[in-house]
Amino acid sequence: MTDNINASVVKFATQEEVELFSNAASITDNIVPVQILTFSENLNFSDLKLIELPQTVVSALELGESIVFRGRPNDSLVLCTSSESYEIQQADTSNLLLLSPNIMADIDQLTYSGREELLHAKVISSFHETFEMKEFRPKYERTHALLNKHPFECIEQESTLEDCYTFSELLKESQASEGELLIYLKKIQALEIDTHWRVLEYSFRDSIIFQILNLIEENEWDWRGFPWKICLEMLSPLFPKFILEHVLCIYGRHIDDQRMSLDEELVCMFHAECLLKPVRKFAYSEFLEIWQQSVPLGMQTNSTQLLAISIADMSSSPPSIWYFPEERLNSQPYERLAQLFREKDKWTEDEIRPFLITLETAKTSVSSILLHCTRSSLDVNRKKCYSLKKTH
């Protein structure tokens, strides 16, 4: 039905006129007062927007959380609560929606107080479109790029704060909620220095970790329980204390007031990165051997620690491995998959999952991303492999 219905310019002001029409329409079983609908004299066509709200957003609003739209001028509209972010998208509607603050739709609340009663209700705006909120993944690649414009090297070289960003600047650039951004900053080991969030320059960070590991080894301390305060004091001539503490807290865990233990997995990953970073490719078996020799005594390397920091190609001869950290990848699923498939044509699910796991949301799983963007096939060993769908 696409007929244009002509609104009557005649105003139904009186009971007689209303009855004339309702009789003509054979409405005889009226149980509640008739509501006369009129377009408001302040009809408002452009200033209002209708946006469907997920339950989580309603709760956040009701709790009085700060809710904001964030982004660069040409970005799509993203709404952030304190812990989630949503992209506002147009929902399909071609019907006419008339908005009224005082139409009664609950007939229990409509009762006659007198036989001749007429109620009046105003339509204040009309719409042909509504909007809905879709789960949104913040643009962490922007956060990453901004933080790496000016990584922290050492106090002496901190002459300028050019290209340094505060938390609220990063929020707007990344279109992220506060909760999401904090989790990301922690993941990439960023720290706040004088209101600016910074990452440590890689070789600077690496030299701190090596110094800590050397000190533990030289003193024959047990990495499962070393005196961290003494460690801190001994290294404080070399590095600022707050930086040392930051690094210790990433790579170690407090056992008690005196002792910390190193995180075995992170230290092994650190050594793997140090070996892989300077070379383009490593022979896989040779790498595993050198890697195990490089970690502190008593630590056990494990190939699962290599996931999401490297790519291994078992079909090449000899099998090879190269450095490929997840943080380089785009935050939007298809773009990320395109990057991954540029590195290697075919992936098994076990290989690709670690690079996609951070894209998972309540509604999107790794499997659904793969189903959506890739094709599966069986390789020579009859193992299931994925390749990129060309058209998307």
Next chain:
Amino acid sequence: MVELSVRYNPDSKEWIIIELQGSVETYNSLPLKDVGLGDLHYNANGEPLLILGHHLLKGKIVNLSNPIGVFAKQTKKQNSTLSDSITDDVTCDYEVVALVRKKIIFATRPKPILVKYESDKD
């Protein structure tokens, strides 16, 4: 970079959306402001009936699974004070002025009604 805040100040009463197919026009394309739209009746079954011009529409009341927020853009107050260096960070840019949890949908084909005016009768 832009950050627009949203203030939550909904009307204590829920607002209602009437959904019609097509569009509404006046006979001679006059603006709709202050124009009568129609009469809303409820029959004994509680079904909404809308008389719109010389048409009768039968509708139904639909409870929305998620509420719709009515967002109003706030026009920024001009800062006319002398201290123009103070940026007014607290001004909110959008306000949720109401929630809609019910729609009255008229999706059926309108039935023409024939009105006999007194003046037509002899």
